[in-house]
Amino acid sequence: xxxxxxxxxxxxxxxxxxxxxxxxxxxxxxxxxxxxxxxxxxxxxxxxxxxxxxxxxxxxxxxxxxxxxxxxxxxxxxxxxxxxxxxxxxxxxxxxxxxxxxxxxxxxxxxxxxxxxxxxxxxxxxxxxxxxxxxxxxxxxxxxxxxxxxxxxxxxxxxxxxxxxxxxxxxxxxxxxxxxxxxxxxxxxxxxxxxxxxxxxxxxxxxxxxxxxxxxxxxxxxxxxxxxxxxxxxxxxxxxxxxxxxxxxxxxxxxxxxxxxxxxxxxxxxxxxxxxxxxxxxxxxxxxxxxxxxxxxxxxxxxxxxxxxxxxxxxxxxxxxxxxxxxxxxxxxxxxxxxxxxxxxxxxxxxxxxxxxxxxxxxxxxxxxxxxxxxxxxxxxxxxxxxxxxxxxxxxxxxxxxxxxxxxxxxxxxxxxxxxxxxxxxxxxxxxxx
DNA sequence: AAGCTTTGACCAGGC
DNA sequence: CGCCTGGTCAAAGCT
Ligand SMILES: [Zn+2]
Numbered sequence: 001x002x003x004x005x006x007x008x009x010x011x012x013x014x015x016x017x018x019x020x021x022x023x024x025x026x027x028x029x030x031x032x033x034x035x036x037x038x039x040x041x042x043x044x045x046x047x048x049x050x051x052x053x054x055x056x057x058x059x060x061x062x063x064x065x066x067x068x069x070x071x072x073x074x075x076x077x078x079x080x081x082x083x084x085x086x087x088x089x090x091x092x093x094x095x096x097x098x099x100x101x102x103x104x105x106x107x108x109x110x111x112x113x114x115x116x117x118x119x120x121x122x123x124x125x126x127x128x129x130x131x132x133x134x135x136x137x138x139x140x141x142x143x144x145x146x147x148x149x150x151x152x153x154x155x156x157x158x159x160x161x162x163x164x165x166x167x168x169x170x171x172x173x174x175x176x177x178x179x180x181x182x183x184x185x186x187x188x189x190x191x192x193x194x195x196x197x198x199x200x201x202x203x204x205x206x207x208x209x210x211x212x213x214x215x216x217x218x219x220x221x222x223x224x225x226x227x228x229x230x231x232x233x234x235x236x237x238x239x240x241x242x243x244x245x246x247x248x249x250x251x252x253x254x255x256x257x258x259x260x261x262x263x264x265x266x267x268x269x270x271x272x273x274x275x276x277x278x279x280x281x282x283x284x285x286x287x288x289x290x291x292x293x294x295x296x297x298x299x300x301x302x303x304x305x306x307x308x309x310x311x312x313x314x315x316x317x318x319x320x321x322x323x324x325x326x327x328x329x330x331x332x333x334x335x336x337x338x339x340x341x342x343x344x345x346x347x348x349x350x351x352x353x354x355x356x357x358x359x360x361x362x363x364x365x366x367x368x369x370x371x372x373x374x375x376x377x378x379x380x381x382x383x384x385x386x387x388x389x390x391x392x393x394x395x396x397x398x399x400x401x402x403x404x405x406x407x408x409x410x411x412x413x414x415x416x417x418x419x420x421x422x423x424x425x426x427x428x429x430x431x432x433x434x
Numbered sequence: 435a436a437g438c439t440t441t442g443a444c445c446a447g448g449c
Numbered sequence: 450c451g452c453c454t455g456g457t458c459a460a461a462g463c464t
Pocket of ligand 1: 252274275276279280281301302303304
């Protein structure tokens, strides 16, 4: 196709004419190594998006012109007076967004959000050290040993709400989040299932051991008792280096390839891609000025197990998405540092949150498989989540809810609580027994 | 030296 | 058809 730009022979853009999926895929696959991804952002537009949820917390401090200015003051373990955020830290320190879901939330302390610590959260997932919090990490280098352990341990319980709508799932957890996994199943119905961690990976069970973290095996969780306010230690993550932090996210390595601003909000959105050679997994992170992560969206699946180069691997959970057939997009939005609502969506429209959403954070997974997806490749469409509540207009954070929907029959259902099945029935229209 | 981040520009989809 | 917006590209710079 015509390439406007002279410089490059075949402009990538020209490629774009191809189905997005292909393009992406190809790019990833082929170019991953060589082509550098960079990102760009155009900030010109801002208006509304799904941003809605996040507003509240953002207000907290945002003096900074841009996200960067803020720096996490307390990287070190020192908990801030407000420690609430510390909770967050825990999550972050340990893990990946996926896992986040699992992380415990505290609903009790809404205020806590304000604390800088929250950044930690972000930090984990992204960076924290520096300022920005985003993923950008720049500097630090340390190990992540600790976080892995503690982070997950604490789990409280989420209130999962499952909806069966089209294919989309959102999870909002006031208290804790769950991991959402997606497994591919031939089934096509939209069941909603949510599990915390998943356990089902078709391909790489190993990597997907997220469950382990959340799994009951971790007795140590303090969830029952007071939230881990006291455990700021987790925060230790502060000292993690960028790279490490990345890994800490979900155990995978990510490369940022772009950044942009969302229309309605000031929060810049960063785009990340898995660095593995032929992995098409992508992630979109939105951070508030404060540096807190307001939303994380995952797209695609990993083709490989998580790199365990670091040290402690066994316990690390991996949020790998190995859905071959199904594509999921997951978005995590964090309205407040404390909350981590998770919503999972698939590309189609997602109507979630019908009831009340607040905006805490949400996580959604949408699959962007290239193969299967034909239709929208370009826009990730995670917004849908908001749609539902956006109409409401007011989004206060009240009760977080977790709604997970997936196309696959098996989803994730783990909130950290244990459930006993007391019945099973076949619902017509649904191949899967309920 | 390699990899990653930064940043502006370009492209494509939706309206 | 044009505008708006989101997403990606890719050179340059930094670590
Ligand atoms: Zn990957």
